[in-house]
Amino acid sequence: MTTHAIHSINAMPCTAVLIDLDGTLVDSAPDIVGAASLMLADLGSPPLPFDTVAGFIGRGVPNLVRRVLETAQLATHIDAADAVALFHRHYAGTNGRLGTVFPGVESGLAALRREGYRLACVTNKPRALAVPLLAMTGLAAYLEVLVAGDSIAQMKPDPEPLRHACRLLDVDPAHGVLVGDSAVDVQAARAAGMPVCLVRYGYAGPGGPASLGPDALVDSFEALPALLRPAWLAPAA
Numbered sequence: 001m002t003t004h005a006i007h008s009i010n011a012m013p014c015t016a017v018l019i020d021l022d023g024t025l026v027d028s029a030p031d032i033v034g035a036a037s038l039m040l041a042d043l044g045s046p047p048l049p050f051d052t053v054a055g056f057i058g059r060g061v062p063n064l065v066r067r068v069l070e071t072a073q074l075a076t077h078i079d080a081a082d083a084v085a086l087f088h089r090h091y092a093g094t095n096g097r098l099g100t101v102f103p104g105v106e107s108g109l110a111a112l113r114r115e116g117y118r119l120a121c122v123t124n125k126p127r128a129l130a131v132p133l134l135a136m137t138g139l140a141a142y143l144e145v146l147v148a149g150d151s152i153a154q155m156k157p158d159p160e161p162l163r164h165a166c167r168l169l170d171v172d173p174a175h176g177v178l179v180g181d182s183a184v185d186v187q188a189a190r191a192a193g194m195p196v197c198l199v200r201y202g203y204a205g206p207g208g209p210a211s212l213g214p215d216a217l218v219d220s221f222e223a224l225p226a227l228l229r230p231a232w233l234a235p236a237a
Contacts, residue, residue: 030099043086119144157191161188
């Protein structure tokens with residue numbers, strides 16, 4: 001595990017932890033793939049392989065639906081907006097029903113709260129889906145702020161959702177760190193000027209999370225308190 005980059009980038013004390021949702025807190029791929037399969041069935045197309053659809057997670061629902069339609073060779077004769085509406089209708093039924101919270105997440109969040117960190121979820125999932133998922137899993141109790149994919153005009157990898165979360169927490173972005181699982185998270189954190197830690201599980205895609213160049217990697221959220229604690233004493237770069 002590499003921790004030196006967090007020291008050098010985040011010389012200010014770390015007080016806020018911004019956290020991705022899909023693939024980081026919750027293994028929601030079964031919910032998402034299930035909804036995509038039902039959408040395709042309604043469109044008269046067979047389901048795509050699980051890993052194919054899971055690889056589209058992370059850049060919001062419109063992007064996922066577009067890529068599913070393209071892969072299923074339906075994009076030229078199916079209206080994308082109609083397909084998105086169809087996906088949302090099915091996802092309302094699968095959301096939180098098939099996926100599970102990753103091991104160590106709840107205990108890790110509880111430990112971070114005990115140590116005084118401010119916690120926010122920053123996701124590209126629409127609020128109408130993120131809110132019930134966090135409620136059903138019990139994770140909402142640990143989070144002070146939710147910035148969803150439609151909370152503001154921008155989504156990750158734009159840095160503005162991270163900055164917006166920091167404003168809502170009344171924390172300077174220089175005091176924050178992003179925990180995620182994908183290239184989208186790395187790009188957003190780099191643009192916001194904050195360090196990024198990736199989980200070794202999740203939906204990083206080919207090459208795995210290490211290939212994305214994060215500042216740190218963790219096997220479980222339970223490792224986060226020990227990883228972040230030295231940042232309080234980090235020397236100036």
